[in-house]
Amino acid sequence: MSGAATLAERYGPRALILGGSEGIGAEFADLLAGSGLDLTLVARSAAALNETAGKIRRVHGVDVEIIELDLAAPDIPSRASDIIAARDYGLVIYNAGATHGVSLFLDQPVERALNLVALNCASPVAFAHAALGKMREKGRGGLILISSMSGLVGSGYVAAYAASKAFEIVLAEGLHWELQRDGVDILCAVASLTDTPAMQRSGMVAVEGLTPMDARTFASGALGALGTTPVWYAVGDTAVEGLRAMPRPAATANASAISAQLWGIEADRGG
Incomplete structure (x- = not known):
């Protein structure tokens, strides 16, 4: 759904952005503020939240609340x-x-995997359940879950992360089916490798042929897709269809090799 007036009318008066202090979240915030929506930004870092909120207030003059x-x-x-x-x-x-x-599943403490389950499964469910009831009553509103291409197939080195990201895709598909009749738009926006501060801090290394997407391009594309489809792939449907056409074991082996490349690991496991 595109157009400043349409965004404000359909999804105003305020947007809640969870993970809104930098990167993709900050780009969503800037685009929505430019469309006239007030914002609540939630993240762990108070410093990053204050910096982003201050910039948006100065540029767009909207109300921006922050929650650490x-x-x-x-x-x-x-x-x-x-x-x-x-x-x-x-x-x-x-x-x-x-x-x-990244690392092999058994080479990390179980708390790390459980943290990803909490972050990518339990928390989206909690916020979706709390928010969507009010939207259903009003007969309008929207929910966007940000997933990853990692969620399309199992992958070594990021097994729990990939599984948790698959959860978000399937959750959005089901919620879209349930709530489209009530005028509420649900979208899972599936990111490819995207240039963000979190990515830069993550320990990724440059890999020839893998160019990160611009975060603003991703955020703009997701907003444009909201209300048109339950799942939007930033890389395009053709690339996704090609991945799905591969036998699952081959797709997992390929995904595992890419994960190893991105984090500079010598891939020596799996058959």
Whole structure:
């Protein structure tokens, strides 16, 4: 759904951006503020939140609230309810859950995998459940979940991350089916490798032939797709169809090799 007036009318008066302090989240914030929406930005880093919020206030003159919160915290269901109840949100964007460094599943503490499950599965469910009921009552609104191409197939070195990102895609498909009749738009925006501060901090290395997408291009494309489809792939449908045409074991082997390349690991496992 495109156009400044359309965004404000369809998804105003305020957007909640979870993971809104930098990168893709900050680009969503800037685009929505430019369309006239007030914002609530949620993230762990107060410094990054204040910097982004200050810039948006200066440039766009909208109201920007910040909330410092760990989206993997155990009390997220109650926090989500409180945050949603406090404001009139017409749009919720869940943009969290980057992976920071990779390793074989059994070479990491189980808490690391469970943190990804909390961040990419439990927390999106909590915020979706809290927000969508109010949107259904109004007969309008939107929810965007940000997933990853990693969620399309199992992958070594990022097994739990890939699985948790697959959850977001399937969740969005089901919620879209349930809520389209009520005038509520649900979208899973599936990112490819994207140039963000989190990616730069993650330990990734440059790989020939893999050029990160611009974060603003991704955010703009996702907003344009909202209301038109349950799942939008930043790389385009053709690339996704090619991946799905591969036998699953071959696709997993390919994804695992790419993960190893991106984090400079010598891939020596798997058959």
